Amino acid sequence: MPTLLLVRHGRSTANTSGLLAGRTPGVHLDEHGTAQAAALPGRLAPLPLAAAVHSPLERCRQTLAPLAQARPELPLHTEERINECDYGDWTGRKLAELNDEPLMAAVQQHPSAVAFPGGETMRGMQARAVEAVRDWNERIEKEHGADAAYLMCSHGDVIKALVADALGMHLDLFQRVHVEPCSVTVIRYTPLRPFLLRLGDTGDLSSLAPRGEDAGTGVPQAGGGGTAAVGGGA
Template identity: 90%
Template sequence: MPTLLLVRHGRSTANTSGLLAGRTPGIFLDDHGTAQAAALPGRLAPIPLAAAVHSPLERCRQTLAPLTRARPELPLYAEERIGECDYGDWTGRKLAELADEPLMATVQQHPSAAAFPGGETMRGMQNRAVEAVRDWNERIGREHGADATYLMCSHGDIIKALVADALGMHLDLFQRIHVEPCSVTVIRYTPLRPFLLRLGDTGDLGSLAPREEGAAQGPPAAGSDGTAAVGGGA
């Protein structure tokens, strides 16, 4: 089964102004986020990608723009199901104001019970995102082979929810996970279990590149055959 690179979009103007952007149109990367996106092709250069899938929102499209310019042959697809959570009436409000809302305690401590007024439930958000990944895993594996790697550019809560699913964690624990803007989280899916290879990585990704034939190799990479590396692996 394929390996998935989950890229959170670069830092946005909403991030720096403390707004809960949600699905608000017209939210773009700030200058720092633009620089983060510009560095992404270099970070991913050693990794062959079968496809790039993205949330339809502008900040995700903008994050992938330098990558698609560097790799014009890379197939690019929009996927509604990995779009930002629908925060309903909370959309566009200051996070500092929302901290006093009674619902915030549920969002923080019991997110599986959280339902945003006029929006969706956090449980529904996770379910649609997981379903999207399952569908794309099947498609990428069918079209590009079981060893293929592909990328999804999405949002913080979506990525955290997907990591929780991969780790077999209840959604109520997903607030313990943190991913920085333009970080890369890597999940290798196998028939037995998923393996979390990176979480919120903002540095070099060269060790994820395929090993060259004939090169000296240690034990199989963790998760390459669905078996965990006993003792921690190489």
């Protein structure tokens, strides 16, 4: 079965503004995110890829644009099922404000029970993304062989949910996973079990340096105080 490279989109203007972008249109990569995307082809240069699949949102298309330019032969596909979580009424709000919402405790501790008001459930988000991966695994193997590798560019919570599935973790534990913008997570699927080969690999350890709250957002860094950033953080 194929090897899947999960790429989170590069840092966006919403990430640096401390907003929960969700499916808000017009959210683009910021200057740093654009540089991250520009570096992606070099990071992936040693790897043959059968296809690249992306969420329909602009920030994912922007992240893969340099890769598509560097590899014009690489097939690109849009996949609605790896779209960002539909956060409903939470979409576009400041993360610092959402921390005071009663639902946030469940998002942190019991996400399998969460239904965002006016949006979708976190269980539904995971189910659709896992279904997409299963379908694409079958398609890639049929067209390119069991040793093929392909890429999906998606969003923080979606990728975390896919990692939880691959590890056999309950969704209630997925907030223990963190993936940086433009990081690469690699899962090799086999008939017996998936293997997590890389998790949130950026080739850059600077994000591990203590820095308190993310500058200008009021959002604690990942793992700070035990909380996880909804949407994945910056």
